[in-house]
Amino acid sequence: MNDRLATAAALPIAGVPTRVSALVFAARASALRAHRLLRDITPGLAPLRHARAVALADAPVLATVRTPLWTGADGEKDRLLNAGKIQNLRCALRGLDGIEVEAGLILSFWRQVGRPVRRRGYVAGRELREGCMIATIGGGLCQLSNALYDAGLQAGLEIVERHPHTRIVPGSRAAAGRDATVFWNYLDLRMRGRRSFRIEARLTADDLELTIRGYGAGIEPPAPDFFAGREAHDCLSCGQTRCHRHDPDVEAASLPTAWLVDSATPEFSALYQERARSADTLHLSTRRFGAGARAWPAIAMEKTADLAALRRAFALRLAPVGTPRAGLMLAADARLAAAHARRLSSAHTHLVVAQSLLPHLWLSGALQGRSFEVLMDRLPVEALHHILDEAHSRHRESPTLGDFRAPEAIVTAEREALGAATRLITAHRAVAAYFPNGRAKLLDWGSAPPLPTKRGGRTFLFAGPALARKGAYAMRDAMRGLDIELLVERGAEESPDFWAGLNVRRLGRGEYPGEIAGVVLPALIEHRPQALLRALHAGLPVIATPACGIPPQPGLTLIAPDESRDLREALLATMTMY
Incomplete structure (x- = not known):
């Protein structure tokens, strides 16, 4: 930083620096600091x-x-x-x-x-x-x-x-x-x-x-x-062994990687298992409660953000009815990202970052001067907004398609951070296809336990909450006039009478049907298609959209989103397959 001070504040040294010269340096520096401080508190000069x-x-x-x-x-x-x-x-x-x-x-x-x-x-x-x-x-x-x-x-x-x-x-x-x-x-x-x-x-x-x-x-x-x-x-290489500052360098070792994550998925857990070293650091939300973060393998040193995770849990459970969950999660992600950033070391020059934390880390400046990879489990917010806006223009009556949009600062921050990332990592085919020139490293979907259900009958399982972004409108239109039953999960829905006049039953907690004709999810947006993967693993027919991110394979019928006619034909074809 300063060699001029050596001329102005330290004693002349014929050879190497000494402890005496260092003390003189410090004393004269203190005097000069005091003099500058007096000048800068003088009215009109500061x-x-x-x-x-x-x-x-x-x-x-x-x-x-x-x-x-x-x-x-x-x-x-x-x-x-x-x-x-x-x-x-x-x-x-x-x-x-x-x-x-x-x-x-x-x-x-x-x-x-x-x-x-x-x-x-x-x-x-x-x-x-x-x-x-x-x-x-x-x-x-x-x-x-x-x-x-x-x-x-x-x-x-x-x-x-x-x-x-x-x-x-x-x-x-x-x-x-x-x-x-x-x-x-x-x-x-x-x-x-x-x-x-x-x-x-x-x-x-x-x-x-x-x-x-x-x-x-x-x-x-x-x-x-x-x-x-x-x-x-x-001082690392001059060879002056008589100097009190002599500190010769040693052979370089690779600097540790910091993994800044939240919930684990089978794909990202396997990646961590493959790449992480004991010198790395895993920054996760918590291992004390909940199952999401606890699925990360125990390999490297770990740092948790238990208070941020606990605050998120309370916020989600105590939120008033009708509060957009996406908004609550965005605020919780910002707190978790801040907690992770505070625990980073200067030696962490390379990071692996969960996508949910990315824009917040970018805005905080924690990613500056570092290389980083992004674990992506969804499309960028900018693309999600576009999909939701287009769908809302077709279904103005939907209370969920227009309930939340991320602030423009978050959209911009994510776009800039994704552009600066050294690599994007995902198992989601739609996410990988969004980025040109093969920027995304494509992982295989992790193995999922098969659904404990047999194939047969005229009942279909809707593999997600009955919301517009999951294709509920196309599903409702396709069902009219068909002799089928639809099972839907309990939880969020478009409205209490959304399925009026149709043979629809809500599943109880932990309930699995003994027999179904297939699993369907005509989603506009789907981040984690675990239910579809479990169905395919069980040999059950699956009807889905490319937005679900699963590659073409036997047993999977891909249809365009929001196309009730194509969905209806796929339902009929599935029932005639056996």
Whole structure:
């Protein structure tokens, strides 16, 4: 972060740094911090903290700087410090991304970022001090200040305060004179513009990207002050065994993967069983109650969010009648995602994320600077909205097709996060087909126990709640005039008299019919077709739509959704098969 302090605050050292020089460094740094603090609390001198805004969100781009996140990373300690630097950048961006600075006002790096301390999420990263690269809390923020300074120069902003490094860090902008060292709180980077400007900063899996937007240039940028100084030492590789900071690197080991999940499915459990290592971390909702999350195999270290899971259980059970379940689940997913994000380590540079948590993790910034895969069990929210809107235009009387839509911020966040993911993983064929160029890795559906039911008679089982999105309207129309019985699950339904005049019976809890002609689900949307898979496993005929995500196979009749005529013909054909 700061080598200039070594010149201004530390004693001259002929050889390697000593403990005495480190104490002198700390004492002089404290004095300089106090002096800066007194200046900044003086009325009229303190820089403002600028807020996020959207007035310039569509303004032209004045400058963009992109720098790689991973440099060196040859040994295990080097990789961990690099991961720590990325975590520090992740924390710092909260104060810079999306802010807008009014014309004539000063932007202060430290006023925006704040003090880099552990309680604010900062960890050990690499810092330049006394000519050496050492590990300190908050280390690595110079990559951000370098990028901001370079972008400010390109955008024509006036540089009010800037301090160059006195040593060259390999891979940095110091040799080209496009660098700006910072050290809390007195070595700052400050700039202003003749016109208002906006800063956008984000981390991809590989790069730091910083953009300045605004209207019109400011001042003519100064010529870079090329620096031909000596290269900084690195405590991991310099070989100075007499130095009190000597800490040689060791052979690199692969960094652990964090699995951020909720309920388990047979497909994703099998994937976890195959890929997870003991060094990984499984972040799940709970193993204390409920069956969903407990189905994950016990392989890696685990961290649970029991309070978030308990709050979700109470919210679903105590919600007033008519409250959209999807809205309750969305709020619960946000709480679970926040709990998982708080427990991530800086060493978790690669994640495997459940789709339900994805938009919330994206909005929180937890995915910045990390590569990640997504466990997908449904279509994106944007596609679901489109399907529901089209169906609602055909069935205006339905109370369920238009009862809930996710906020636009969630829709946008999921779209952006899916675009940034390194891989999408699903067993659902309709979900895989939604993404072009084979982006989705297709899993086999997990084995499911067969339905304990024999084939025969004229009774069909409706494999889901009797709702419009499950194809209830097409089913009702197809049944008229047919001599068949329909069994439906207890639970949500379109209306109490929806099946009036038809031979429909609701199953009791845990009840299975002794004999059925087949299983039917003409769904518009179906995420987890376990009942259909169990029926196929039992050798029962199944009538379903491609939206159910099951590949063509013997015993399965696929029909278009919301097509009652096709459904009627499939029902008749099924009854004549034996």
